[in-house]
Amino acid sequence: MGIIGLDNLLASHTLFASPESMHAVFRQLRREDPLHWTAPEGHPPFWAVTRHADVIEVGKHADVFVAEPKTFLLTNEELRVREEQTVATNGKLIRSMIHMDGTDHRQYRGLTQAYFMPASIKRLESTIQERASALVSQLLEFEGGCDFYNEIAVWYPLKIIMGLMNVPESEHAYLLKLTQELLAPNDPTLRRAGTEGQGKGPVAKEYFAYFGKLLEERRATPQTEDLASLIAHTHIDGQPLGLMEAVSYYVILATAGHDTTSSSMASGLYYLLQTPGAQAQLRANPQLLVPAVEEMFRFASPVKHFVRTATRDFELRGKAVRAGQEVALFYHSANFDEDVFEDPMHFRLDRGKNRQIAFGFGVHACLGQNLARASMRAFFAELLARTEDISLDGTPTFISTNQVGGLKTLPIRVKPAPLTV
Numbered sequence: 148m149g150i151i152g153l154d155n156l157l158a159s160h161t162l163f164a165s166p167e168s169m170h171a172v173f174r175q176l177r178r179e180d181p182l183h184w185t186a187p188e189g190h191p192p193f194w195a196v197t198r199h200a201d202v203i204e205v206g207k208h209a210d211v212f213v214a215e216p217k218t219f220l221l222t223n224e225e226l227r228v229r230e231e232q233t234v235a236t237n238g239k240l241i242r243s244m245i246h247m248d249g250t251d252h253r254q255y256r257g258l259t260q261a262y263f264m265p266a267s268i269k270r271l272e273s274t275i276q277e278r279a280s281a282l283v284s285q286l287l288e289f290e291g292g293c294d295f296y297n298e299i300a301v302w303y304p305l306k307i308i309m310g311l312m313n314v315p316e317s318e319h320a321y322l323l324k325l326t327q328e329l330l331a332p333n334d335p336t337l338r339r340a341g342t343e344g345q346g347k348g349p350v351a352k353e354y355f356a357y358f359g360k361l362l363e364e365r366r367a368t369p370q371t372e373d374l375a376s377l378i379a380h381t382h383i384d385g386q387p388l389g390l391m392e393a394v395s396y397y398v399i400l401a402t403a404g405h406d407t408t409s410s411s412m413a414s415g416l417y418y419l420l421q422t423p424g425a426q427a428q429l430r431a432n433p434q435l436l437v438p439a440v441e442e443m444f445r446f447a448s449p450v451k452h453f454v455r456t457a458t459r460d461f462e463l464r465g466k467a468v469r470a471g472q473e474v475a476l477f478y479h480s481a482n483f484d485e486d487v488f489e490d491p492m493h494f495r496l497d498r499g500k501n502r503q504i505a506f507g508f509g510v511h512a513c514l515g516q517n518l519a520r521a522s523m524r525a526f527f528a529e530l531l532a533r534t535e536d537i538s539l540d541g542t543p544t545f546i547s548t549n550q551v552g553g554l555k556t557l558p559i560r561v562k563p564a565p566l567t568v
């Protein structure tokens with residue numbers, strides 16, 4: 148493949164719909180040009196960061212590599228459309244902590260940091276357990292097999308995060324659809340029909356309308372314990388959050404809080420089942436669940452990349468990154484780095500310390516990672532306890548997105564555990 152072919156592929160969404168091609172491209176880059184200057188057609192150029200050590204190095208220098216103004220790669224045409232759609236909002240579709248730097252970032256993240264710490268997550272254990280039991284019961288009702296991703300995985304983390312925000316059950320399906328449209332704007336079946344060429348604008352607008360109403364409702368009533376109420380009533384420097392920031396907070400929690408975990412559940416199960424002997428090993432040694440879940444996160448790496456922009460010249464892996472240039476952090480590639488993971492393509496339950504960075508690294512490292520871990524462990528513990536065997540029942544498909552995604556379908560068959568009286 149010529150360099151233009153490679154660069155076009157790296158900036159594309161289709162690469163991630165084919166795990167074999169994706170692994171081949173990133174393996175080659177890690178080996179031959181780990182910090183690759185990428186100049187795709189119709190696209191601003193960027194540095195592709197593909198090694199674990201370099202993702203960490205960028206994460207350690209949050210003052211040099213900043214989140215503003217861009218979080219995901221966009222084509223020239225997408226940038227033009229974005230500019231048009233955001234004249235009134237200073238170039239922003241949403242403005243959440245993920246888009247902020249420095250003091251702003253610290254203050255906004257600080258608002259819910261305590262809520263997501265392990266001690267708080269512990270208080271949520273019974274809620275998480277209830278959801279896990281309900282979803283496994285639902286799974287066992289599919290006697291003829293089911294599409295694990297769409298029937299089960301998409302619902303479990305969605306119900307947990309929407310429960311924490313106290314969003315009514317009747318609206319979960321609608322919000323699921325909006326999130327899928329927002330995070331896979333280029334997937335031919337998931338993207339919003341009829342909005343080709345309009346980027347994320349129409350979906351973001353709808354999210355805004357929905358959560359703007361929720362914000363009003365929460366502000367009209369005294370503060371309660373739910374996350375949406377906390378954000379509605381909180382202050383920064385003595386002021387309530389502005390409409391853009393408050394609604395964006397809801398959007399980031401609602402979107403980051405479920406698609407990623409659903410994707411990890413489905414990929415995790417897929418790679419567990421694909422690896423000869425792994426399911427039996429895990430069933431016989433339930434203490435391996437904790438390392439198994441870390442390996443599931445590594446294999447899933449649902450967040451494919453994030454972009455940072457250099458504020459000054461910086462030497463990275465012996466190359467000069469210039470002020471104003473963009474770097475794309477390819478987390479999936481970092482999680483298969485041969486320098487860090489022995490036999491990286493092998494799904495192993497005995498990795499010991501697993502240095503996976505599916506949750507990113509540095510000041511923006513995932514705020515919800517304790518919730519994601521607790522949710523995954525509870526689900527798989529319940530699933531393994533109530534089944535005797537799970538098997539693949541066809542070929543899965545993958546989402547075409549370079550943002551957040553993974554499996555699109557996962558057909559499985561489940562043999563329930565015999566009932567004990």
Ligand code: HEM
Binds near residue numbers: 256308404411453
């Ligand atoms: C398997 C599950 C998850 C994965 C793989 C994941 C991955 C990530 C990654 C890679 C980032 C860093 C983005 C960057 O570098 O700019 C991030 C940030 C974030 N995640 Fe997660 N996430 C997961 C689950 C969750 C959950 C359950 C929540 C719950 C609400 C959540 C909320 C957030 C938030 C708020 C941020 C922004 C943090 C900041 O900018 O300071 N995530 N996540």
